[in-house]
Amino acid sequence: MSTYPPRECGIATFTQDLFRSSQKIKKSGLKYKVAAFNLSPLDTFTYPREVKWEIDQNNKQDYINLARTMNKDKSIVGIILQHEYGIFGGSEGENILYFLRECKKPILVTLHTTLPAPSPKMKEVTIEIIKLASNIVVLTKRSKEIITKVYPKSRSKISVIPHGIHPIPFALQDESKDKLELSNHIVLSTFGLLSRGKGIEYAIKALLPIIKVYPSLIYLILGETHPVIRRNEGEKYRLELARLITKMNLKKHVRFYDQYLSLPDLQEFLQATDIYISTSINPNQAVSGTLSYALGTGRAVISTEFAQAKEIVIPTIGRIVPIKDSAAMTLAIMDLLSDTQRLHKMDRNAYEMTRPMQWNNVALEYTHLLIRTVVPPLNIRHLRSMTDEMGLFQFALYSLPNKDLGYTLDDNARALIVCSWLIEHTGKSNVQSLLTTYLAFIKKCQKEDGSFINYIGYGDKAPTYQNKQEDLEETQSRAMWALSEVINNHVLPPRQKKEAQKIFLKGLTNVLHLTHLRAQAHAIKSFTLVMNQFPSHKAIIKKCIKKYADSLLSSLKEHSIKDWIWFESSLKYNNALLSESLLLAGESMKNT
Known part of the structure; x- marks a missing residue:
């Protein structure tokens, strides 16, 4: 479109x-x-x-x-x-x-x-x-x-994704100059639909000192007036430029080509160009297709300092000059023309630098992004089929829940996070009932001392023996993270957020002295979400974020060697969590 x-x-x-x-x-x-x-x-x-x-x-x-x-x-x-x-x-x-x-x-x-x-x-x-x-x-x-x-x-x-350029063989200027009857001229050019924002008058004003040294110089202004501008004011701007050229006695050195150039014609003119002049007077101009095309043809450029130019025009391919500064443009043109060998090297540098910008590469990037954009509608049918009135089952046999193995808090906490995200970021209210179920499951798993069990059987809906056989540190911190996502959700009903707050505060003391790295990382994720939600607990939460971040950093230093910069001696599971938690800690502590 x-x-x-x-x-x-x-x-x-x-x-x-x-x-x-x-x-x-x-x-x-x-x-x-x-x-x-x-x-x-x-x-x-x-x-x-x-x-x-x-x-x-x-x-x-x-x-x-x-x-x-x-x-x-x-x-x-x-x-x-x-x-x-x-x-x-x-x-x-x-x-x-x-x-x-x-x-x-x-x-x-x-x-x-x-x-x-x-x-x-x-x-x-x-x-x-x-x-x-x-x-x-x-x-x-x-x-x-x-x-x-x-x-x-x-x-x-x-x-x-950058502005595209057309594939064109690199060529020196001589052949195109012959075709366009520009032999024996030093050629400067600017192209595009003409309008006041082009700032061409400042380039014209830069020419007088240059032609005294390079009398064969000619400046080509390629392109017709922008149709909308022509409708509103006719050829007023072009006529102003023409009067300026006459006043400065530059008729022999400036030519207008008042037409919308075809691509082959445009490429011919660019290949005949010694220096391309990009003259925009809008410092916020995001991108210039004309500048991209000139560089893609393999031509050195002098550009005013608008946004794209400051990013792409480096000293090996051209010069940047202040906007509306004719004197600076004069000096820049004289500088490039003073060393022919260096100028030709700039041409080659510009050509090589812009090969990734060819339209086939740009189109491929758009295609890949479009394919990622065009995803099927989110289908939560399997999530629903894996959930009963108690919670999310731990395992499945193909697409059916394996009820014999019961439920875990770990999985219900993950499901609670997903539902919270869906409601907040996509407006999917049809997962509200699932969120209610998963939140109730977490509450059921909380013991009187505020800690959590992980395993609940299907038949009797009671805790299983596994809770006494396994270390449940990560279960504690993952549950707290899930509760924090609900607490920090701006669109959930207040009653659900209050319920999550009660469970969270009851469990807080149990996650203040964690020793496992991933448990600490989950706690950091939890605490950075809710640090400002509990003013009376903010100091202790902030202190805990710092303690766990320091622990992660200590582990990073302990296990890192020249060719292995990591928190542990090998990659294990949920690895990105460790780095992510440090970034979150740094941001929350203003220590980036």
Whole structure:
């Protein structure tokens, strides 16, 4: 879902490139169709055959109807939505929410704009997009940092997949310069749909000192005016640039190519380029497809310091200059032109660095993420069949419970955690009865002194002999973790949370002196969840977190050698728990 060619739009081009590359991945078994957004009912296009649906971006009912159509279509397993605030109708593109709210299919959303300080309305819209999306993609690491900081609930959903580039053989400039009648010229270029945000005037103002030293220099401004800009103000910006060029007596050194270039034509111009100039004046621009394409062609670049450029343009492939600083751009261009051998090496570095960004690799990353996104609906039928009015059975014979072996607190605690998570994070209220059963089981397993037994038989529903034969430290701490998940759940009924609190407080003294590593780790997980829920016990809980974290660190130091950095002399079971608990302890103690 996106804008799509022949509509002239950077997102449209991106989507077509992603579509074509994704279609070539035969082993995925996926086929793709496109839902294209139109600016208005009058702005329609003769789309290629992959476009199955068209949407008037300002018509809310179009979004709802499309969602309902997709819900009914069993062949549609998932959706990739390219998001940019300006391509959807309504304030800050809020119309897309009508689709997202109505659609029942898994949705992967690519956020092309990521602002560190969004307007209140933009933030409101984005919060809901993130909530309704199954997965989020951003195009740079910096974008991920911004989104996770501004929208913390995106952390579990977000992935970074770079802007794609087209596969093209590396070539020196001479052949393309001959074809374009640019031989004997030093060629600078900028391409893209023209608009005021491009900042091209600052590049033009940088040229005068340079042509005195390099009189053969020519600057190519490639691309027509953005259709939306042209509709609103015509060619006003281009004419302003033309007057500036005349005023500075640069007509021989600056050329406009006022057309929407085909990919082969664009690649020809880029291959003829000595230095590509990326001129954005928006410091928060998340990504520039034009910059990616220039680097992918194997060309050194000079870019203003917007988000993507600061991440990708390193000294071995180009230079970064302050925004709107023509003097700095002059110095950067002069620097690169002063050493031809170094400049050619930068070209080669840029080419080699960008090979992972080729569209076939990008499409493969999207495919893998989409496959992970398109998971079947959660089925708890087996969990229900393994549970009776007492609790969750310990073992099964194929799909049937093995009742002879009874129940364990360990398994019921795990099931309680799962149900709590499902209710809080997915809104699945149909597991509420299961949660009630598992919580009651934990209560039944608690003895008068607050400690827990683990094994209960099926026939008499009484404790078994195994409780006296085994060390139950981990059982104690796992039960406390499960109770903490319920206590910390923001959507459960107060009566259930209070019940969990009573059981927890009664059992607290029994988990303050644990000796086994995994029991200590479970206790840390439990305590970090509820430390602030019990003000009168906070000091002792905090002290215990530190004691157990120190114990884990001591074990890590004791068993670690040069080629083995771990808590024990071998990998055993539930290994990730040990590292996770230390991270949680550090975060809770502000000791990261």
